[in-house]
Amino acid sequence: MKGNSRLRQILAPGLIIMFGLALAAGAQTYPNSTFQPHSELGRYIDFLWNRLLLLGTIVFVIVEGALVYVIFRYRRKGTETEKPPQTHGHALLEVTWTMIPAFILLFIAVPTVRIIFKTQAKVAAGALQIEVIGHQWWWEFRYPEYKITTANEIYLPVGRTVNFKLNSNDVIHSFWAPQLGGKRDVIANRTNYIWYTPDSSMKSAVWNGFCTEYCGTSHAKMRFRVFTVQPAEFASWVAGQQKPAQYGATVASLPGGQATPVSGGEPKTSGVGAEGGNAPAIARPNGTPTPGSDTIAARAPTTGAVLASLPAGYTFPRNLPEFEYAKPHTPVPGDLHFTPGLTGVAARGMQVYSTAACVGCHAIAGNPSSVGNIGPNLTHIGSRSTLGAGSFPNTPAYLALWIKNARKMKPGIIMPTLGLNEMDPVQKRIIDKASGGLDDQQIADIVAYLSSLK
């Protein structure tokens, strides 16, 4: 039939393109994709999505196929003059086209309702509780079981169900780590929960998390990291976080010569001691990288036997090439500079920090003057891999710029501009000595202090 061969001409290339696209989509991994779930919650939702996509595709192909067929089969041939027979009211047809959608809906509704009940169920006893508090624009995380308060980075042991208790300090936020499962609104005056179990078979890994409810100026910079680690690594991390802060006696040099980041680029941290010189003299866990050697070679082993005896203070290794996707790439404002080559002293930095405005907003357990609760808890800031809710890598160079002019680094935040002679973009004035402006040397000292708090 003439119509049919025409149809094939149109459909064949279309099908080949669709098949090609499907292959391409499967061939690559997308780190922030919700289609590669690593928890039961993620898989439930993935199952529903696949089911709906399949049924939707079948309906689409049948309906559009019938439409295209009718268009070609019954189009006017040019020789016909009479109208075709007209039909009004056809009981069998009408019953059929009511029954088919009803049947399809049944196939959608039953699994949907089942999964709603499963995911809304109360969490099983023994789950790890984590309190999540959304702030404009960062995340506070509390582990009540372990009496830990931290920010922007979550450690989870694989195989243990985690129950997030979600609250907001201000506007509505939304908590989402795509590959683990989600997402749920974070609301003031109302507690939401979401729970899931990171797959126990997983190797230690890091996942990106996001605020997915527009919440103001720096919403796009309200991110977090989730580290799904082996149980022994988690225990070691917990033990480290529970200790009060101890700052290193050693010295941190800010990268010489290259400390000034180019607009759009990243500050170089290749200077002597930029990462390494500020380490407090604590024992490093067996196999985890020592500061300054965060390379693939220093990767933590993930076998239970070796990990069983990790000393306190495990942190997930930074800069592993396979976790490149978890590295922040926010550009630094081009007009924000820091004096190159300064050397900070942690003990001096502790003094400066403890008498500056910082203590009114930040808490550091072990520093009795630092008990503020407006900003993130800084007790173990040196152990975190990012600054400003996942916006910048936590290196001395970025930390110095952050302290100097946080509001330039992340617009609109409560943390004021603190660098001497810097322009505060919110207050629209230059920060002078009288209003507590810190010179670069003082900031370098604070950097040495904070980055030694592992």
Ligand code: HEC
């Ligand atoms: C008025 C309150 C306030 C003051 C004063 C203040 N901060 Fe902050 N700080 C904040 C807030 C709020 C944030 C979170 C900003 C964000 O990421 O959105 C923050 C973030 C930080 C961070 C990043 C933490 C993280 O985990 O991402 C560091 C480091 C920091 N402040 C250090 C300091 C230092 C050092 C001082 C004093 C020189 C200081 N702050 C003064 C409120 C303050």
Ligand SMILES: [Cu+2]
């Ligand atoms: Cu938000």
